[in-house]
Amino acid sequence: MSDYTGRVVTATKTLKTKRNVRAQRDPACAKGGWTERTTRGLRILRASALAKIPWLVHGFSTRPGGVSELQGEKVLNLGFAEWDSQENVLENRRRFQSALGADRLTLVTLRQIHSDVVQLFEGPPAEPCRGDASATNRASLLLAVQTADCVPILLVDPKRRAVTAVHAGWRGTLQRILAKTIGTMHMQFGTKPADLLAAIGPSIGGCCYEVGTEIAVEFKSQFPNASDWFDELRTGDEPNPLQWLNMSPPGHQPPPKNVLLDLRKANRAQLLDAGLRSQNITVIDLCTACRRDLLFSYRKEGGSTGRLMSVIGIHDD
Ligand SMILES: [Zn+2]
Numbered sequence: 001m002s003d004y005t006g007r008v009v010t011a012t013k014t015l016k017t018k019r020n021v022r023a024q025r026d027p028a029c030a031k032g033g034w035t036e037r038t039t040r041g042l043r044i045l046r047a048s049a050l051a052k053i054p055w056l057v058h059g060f061s062t063r064p065g066g067v068s069e070l071q072g073e074k075v076l077n078l079g080f081a082e083w084d085s086q087e088n089v090l091e092n093r094r095r096f097q098s099a100l101g102a103d104r105l106t107l108v109t110l111r112q113i114h115s116d117v118v119q120l121f122e123g124p125p126a127e128p129c130r131g132d133a134s135a136t137n138r139a140s141l142l143l144a145v146q147t148a149d150c151v152p153i154l155l156v157d158p159k160r161r162a163v164t165a166v167h168a169g170w171r172g173t174l175q176r177i178l179a180k181t182i183g184t185m186h187m188q189f190g191t192k193p194a195d196l197l198a199a200i201g202p203s204i205g206g207c208c209y210e211v212g213t214e215i216a217v218e219f220k221s222q223f224p225n226a227s228d229w230f231d232e233l234r235t236g237d238e239p240n241p242l243q244w245l246n247m248s249p250p251g252h253q254p255p256p257k258n259v260l261l262d263l264r265k266a267n268r269a270q271l272l273d274a275g276l277r278s279q280n281i282t283v284i285d286l287c288t289a290c291r292r293d294l295l296f297s298y299r300k301e302g303g304s305t306g307r308l309m310s311v312i313g314i315h316d317d
Contacts, residue, residue, distance in 0.1 A: 033282040034199070039099040041065045042076060044296070047199035047282035050156055050312075056089045056163070057102045057142070058154055058312040060201040060284065062294050066092040070306060077296075079108040079146045079307025096309065097142065099179060105142035105313045111246040112167050116175035132172050137162040137189050142313035149209070149288050151263050152201040152310035153178060153316030154187070162189040162310045167269050170211060174218055176315065178270040193275030195233055198282065202295050202309045206231065206262030209299070216259050231260040295314075 016023040034047050045060040066076030068088045076092050077084050097103055106124040110131050117131035121141055134143040143153050150169035156162070164181050166172075185191035206229075219226040264283055271281055288297040288308075297305040 015124040016072070019115040023168065024033055032285065034284050035226055035289050036062075040095065042099045044096075044099060045202065045284055045286075047154075047197075047284070048155065049197050049280065050199055053156065053158055053197075055161065055315050056156055056158075056312070057100055057105065057315060058163075059096075059100045059155070059310075060152065060199075061096055061203075061308065061311075063292075063308075064294070065093065067091060068306065070193075070304070075296075075300075075306050077207055077306030078309035080150075081304070081307070083128070084305045084306070093309075094161075094243055098312075101309065102311070102313060102315075104316070105140050107142045107144055108134060108136075109144045109146065110167070114169055114171040114179050115157055115176045118164075118177070118181050120184065120188055132168070132177055133164055133166040135162065135164040135169070135181065135184055135188065137314070139314040139316035144309050144311045146309050147203065147288075148296040148301075148305055148307050149204040151203040151267050152308070153267060154199045154201070154310055154312040155181065156197050156312065157185060157189060157195055158197065159195045160189045161189060161212055161314060163314060164311050167309060168263065170215055170261065170263060173266050173270070174175045174222060176270060178267055179274050180303060181208060182271075182274045182276075183199055196271075196276050197280045198271050198276055200264055200267060200281065200283045202284050202286040202288055202308065203264055204289050204297065204299060205285070206260055206265065208260050208289035209263060211261045219261075219266070223266075223269075226266075228269070229262045229266040254289040285292050 036043055036045050042065040050058050052271045061076055063075050063077055068075050068077040068084045072309055078092050080089050108121055109128050111128045112132050113130050115132050118133040119129045119131040120140055121136040144163045146165040150167055153166040155164045162185055166181050170178050182193055214232055288295040289300045298305055
């Protein structure tokens with residue numbers, strides 16, 4: 001048996017004690033590099049590495065604590081929806097910004113279209129732009145993406161003082177939106193990928209995200225390591241091993257069952273491929289579908305669910 005410093009330890013008790021000491025020194029370590037803090041009734045998730053940067057503001061919203069009412073429950077819905085009033089959403093956004101200490105920043109949302117479009121902002125836009133990633137090196141803007149299963153990713157270049165917010169569902173992941181965003185940061189701000197810190201926010205996990213085998217085929221054709229992100233990389237072409245069990249005539253078998261896709265893993269791999277250091281990537285491993293007490297899941301709740309918001313910005317002082 002050995003502990004993570006490489007020294008051989010013989011007694012389980014010793015190992016436990018050492019772990020406890022380490023956990024007390026750095027509480028964030030114990031939780032995989034991220035924290036949840038309640039501020040003014042809102043539970044906000046943050047990556048510890050990003051929280052250490054004094055000029056940076058960032059956070060991932062959660063479900064409880066807003067003024068919107070969803071089937072008798074008060075929720076922090078941060079996206080405009082048919083079931084919710086505009087006033088509620090704006091009040092929720094105001095409360096979220098206030099809890100983050102970002103009242104003075106201008107919220108910049110996108111009209112998200114599951115694309116690979118990266119928008120560069122030098123000031124607040126007159127109306128939301130179409131795209132799925134936003135980037136800036138200007139202070140006073142609070143870049144935001146909205147999700148309810150898809151993966152939100154926040155990136156910061158601490159050396160060049162630049163930030164981005166990215167929305168990646170399976171389409172954006174397949175179109176390599178993260179790689180393109182990092183390319184934009186390199187061109188616009190001179191960012192070196194090895195300097196970047198990344199936080200991957202709560203999204204649907206590999207435990208719950210079922211997709212058709214045709215999506216597995218597309219990933220397989222695009223990424224050599226795609227098999228690492230699926231529970232099994234079936235493509236639908238394999239013979240159905242249970243064919244003899246069903247009574248359908250040949251050629252009429254039920255379609256093969258779906259496969260499970262781990263989008264967080266796929267996007268983490270994209271960050272590593274782009275040149276980020278593994279220790280600079282924080283993954284908040286909460287599943288939106290498993291944790292409907294804390295998050296929103298479009299897959300599990302359908303159109304009448306709320307939207308989470310992930311934000312990042314540069315303070316102007
Ligand atoms: Zn799950």
